[in-house]
Amino acid sequence: MSTIVRIGTRSSPMALAQVDRVSALLRAADPELTVEVVAMTTSGDRWTGPLSDLGGKGAFTKEVDAALLGGACDLAVHCVKDIPGDRPVPEGTDIVAFLERDDVRDAVVQPDGITLDDLPEGARIGTSSPRRAAQLALHWPHLLPVPVRGNANSRLAKLDAGEYDALLLAVAGLERIDLTERISQILPVDAMVPAVGSGTLALQCRTDDDVTNAYARALRHEPTWLRTTAERTMLSVLDGNCHSPIAGYATLDDGTLSLHGRVIAPDGKTVLDASGRGTDPEALGTDVAAELLRQGAADIISATA
Numbered sequence: 435m436s437t438i439v440r441i442g443t444r445s446s447p448m449a450l451a452q453v454d455r456v457s458a459l460l461r462a463a464d465p466e467l468t469v470e471v472v473a474m475t476t477s478g479d480r481w482t483g484p485l486s487d488l489g490g491k492g493a494f495t496k497e498v499d500a501a502l503l504g505g506a507c508d509l510a511v512h513c514v515k516d517i518p519g520d521r522p523v524p525e526g527t528d529i530v531a532f533l534e535r536d537d538v539r540d541a542v543v544q545p546d547g548i549t550l551d552d553l554p555e556g557a558r559i560g561t562s563s564p565r566r567a568a569q570l571a572l573h574w575p576h577l578l579p580v581p582v583r584g585n586a587n588s589r590l591a592k593l594d595a596g597e598y599d600a601l602l603l604a605v606a607g608l609e610r611i612d613l614t615e616r617i618s619q620i621l622p623v624d625a626m627v628p629a630v631g632s633g634t635l636a637l638q639c640r641t642d643d644d645v646t647n648a649y650a651r652a653l654r655h656e657p658t659w660l661r662t663t664a665e666r667t668m669l670s671v672l673d674g675n676c677h678s679p680i681a682g683y684a685t686l687d688d689g690t691l692s693l694h695g696r697v698i699a700p701d702g703k704t705v706l707d708a709s710g711r712g713t714d715p716e717a718l719g720t721d722v723a724a725e726l727l728r729q730g731a732a733d734i735i736s737a738t739a
């Protein structure tokens with residue numbers, strides 16, 4: 435009898451594209467494997483108000499986590515960016531692999547191709563990310579961040595309906611839904627420091643499910659594991675969640691990790707930067723977080739909690 439792996443996921447077009455990629459990787463490793471998709475709507479998808487009203491903890495991941503724990507699926511695929519830093523995954527499940535990281539940068543979608551520098555005073559920039567809004571305030575204070583909800587496709591529809599002058603979206607997400615032609619500008623990582631775990635997919639299994647664990651572990655991308663671990667360690671020491679204006683970006687060069695952490699006040703007037711290098715991702719993440727805390731990061735983070 436052939437093995438079946440049931441993959442649990444959000445049902446957005448981006449999430450389904452992510453699952454297609456995981457299915458293809460699993461089947462490349464074992465052509466006999468049967469992969470099924472268990473798609474579900476998460477509370478983050480249903481809620482149309484500000485995400486902060488949901489209490490902020492794993493709005494896009496918790497239903498999938500519950501399905502995994504309850505046995506309705508065997509493998510969960512999450513965007514690392516959507517996994518809370520302070521309460522990573524439920525007991526009884528583990529993140530066992532990160533796939534090779536995609537583009538980490540943020541893109542501007544502006545229908546007339548106008549760059550952020552050239553947009554007029556007060557232009558409405560759709561983003562609900564405190565990290566993006568604060569860095570907009572830091573570098574492009576003439577622009578006005580305006581909250582936008584819904585999956586990437588529905589955000590683009592709102593842009594086209596004239597609700598915003600431009601949108602900020604992840605390059606990786608637009609690649610997954612095959613809409614990179616909508617990108618008008620890609621922001622450099624030193625101006626718009628990426629989110630912790632940007633562009634990275636995580637595979638999560640039940641701890642006691644040896645069969646699925648073996649399939650998932652075989653897909654581990656070690657450099658991405660090291661970079662993501664450094665970033666996520668920093669996030670958890672800072673006790674931040676997706677409402678915190680925290681950015682963290684690690685690179686790996688010849689076995690040495692470099693991590694740049696940034697905490698920005700929502701008005702962009704206070705920006706704390708710290709960076710470090712090392713070979714142990716947890717030690718590096720802890721050190722960079724400690725330096726940010728020394729500079730006063732806790733005050734900014736608790737003011738936005």
Ligand SMILES: NCc1[nH]cc(CCC(=O)O)c1CC(=O)O
Pocket residue numbers: 494513514515516586602603604606607631632633634635
């Ligand atoms: N919930 C938002 C979210 N989570 C992951 C991605 C995109 C892919 C990624 O960066 O991993 C997005 C969309 C966006 O930020 O535009």
